[in-house]
Amino acid sequence: PEAAEALLDQVLERLERRAASAEWVVLSGSLPPGMPIEAYAIITQRAQATGVAVLLDTSGAPLKAALAAGPRLVKPNRHELAELVNRPLDTLEAVIAAGREVLNRASAPEQVVVSLGGEGALFLSREQALHARPLPIAVTSTVGAGDAMVAGLIAARLEGCSLTETAQLATAFAAAKLTRLGPHLPPPEEVRALARQVTVTPVD
Secondary structure, eight states: OOOHHHHHHHHHHHHHHHHGGGGGEEESOOOOOOOTTTHHHHHHHHHHHTTTTTEOOOOHHHHHHTTOOOOSSEOOHHHHHHHTTTTTOOHHHHHHHHHHHHHHSSOOOOOEEEOOOGGOOEEEEOOOOOEEOOOOOOOOOTTHHHHHHHHHHHHHTTOOOOOOHHHHHHHHHHHHHHTTTSSSOOHHHHHHOOOOOOEEOOOO
């Protein structure tokens, strides 16, 4: 516990030093063993108090705790969202309804993005619900595709994209990663070309 507390203090200290030059902080993955469940919530509160937006991509108790801290953007997969709302999400309509619940909570995020594996992804705001279809590509490895989508979401927000453009770019990032082994994406122009091929349809 002492080591975990010291580690969290180090993270918060580095966050304060970097906050002036950052627009977004990504909190992604499971917490290290021994870290308090509220660690992401604490980091979210501290980051957003300095004006830095937070994208949250985690699951279970850390997701539930951090949501109360009001991250700007949340990206669960279908299973993680089902665990959060404590019911199965067997249909697209059920996933949308669960995402809407998150958007209507106190300290709610601006957007909820739900990755659906082979079915693509849902991009939800209070005004829109969009379904981005997966691209027909040859899959080399699925490892890192979710992280690539997160990178695409941040890239889209930095560029001021609309929700439709965000869905296209984030889906293209994930699709581009599926074609490669290791922590690499194709050159930007290839990713942009993929984005133009992504079909996005309203599902409200």
